[in-house]
Amino acid sequence: MRAAIVVFPGINRERDMAIALELSTGHKPRMVWHKETSLDGVDLVVLPGGFSYGDYLRCGAMAAHSPVMAAIKAHAERGGYVLGVCNGFQIITEAGLLPGALLRNASLRFLSMDCMLRVERADTAFTGHYAQGEVFRAPMAHGDGNYTASPEDLDRLEGEGLVAFRYAEADGALTSAANRNGSARNIAGIFSPNLRVLGLMPHPEDLVDPLMGGTDGKKLFDGLAAALAA
């Protein structure tokens, strides 16, 4: 699998992402500066977390119009894989690659803590090494992670099985206490209709080594590496 990580000014999680990808794939991902316009030969494009352009105007709004985005959209239209984490999720919703938007956390607090995620389907390249309904731990660190979309879009996401992860209790129960940022229907991550674009707020890349305190997130990258091994 050839992976690329897009580097926007102001992001800060690209090296965590590189560590996670290299651990699972055995290859260093290519770092792509936001002014580059070609993603030729890349299987997976990752938009990492951080604060692109200082979160000016809206989180992800500026990055969504940067030069590399045309190449990312073309890559997605070709059926390429895209992973957006945290600010990366905000950027791909702003760019229209996934529906909805991320509002300020309902509590108005910046949330820097672990959350539990329930895997809604395991038959995708991103979730193939998890089991459906499995709950795993993931760190989160965001001020604007409150997922929202129109009721029609939410119904469509659920009806078409495009919800990837939900905030849950350790036993899988969907409670408002587990949904710290106030996201609609406990949604933490969503897929595109072809299941090749995934956006999520929490950071599976930050739990991929026992030294980090756990390996709950490693299955996402191992699954990707296996699915895209060809």
Next chain:
Amino acid sequence: MKAIVTVMLKNGVLDPQGKAIGHALATLGFAGVGEVRVGKRIELELAETDPAAARTAAESMARSLLANLVIESFSVEIV
């Protein structure tokens, strides 16, 4: 010519900042404050001299960047 673009969260979209400000005002003793909504005001200095064309341009800018129409609505004033 100047265009003033006001961007607000859509009606029905939870505005936690507005809520917090409302609570703070009540704490300060300001009575009778109902719902509080927070938005953005963006002032654009435009080279355009025709008001109608300036409005069209500002609306186009609002739709492509200044507002996220999933969660926000906007209005344009030409001054």
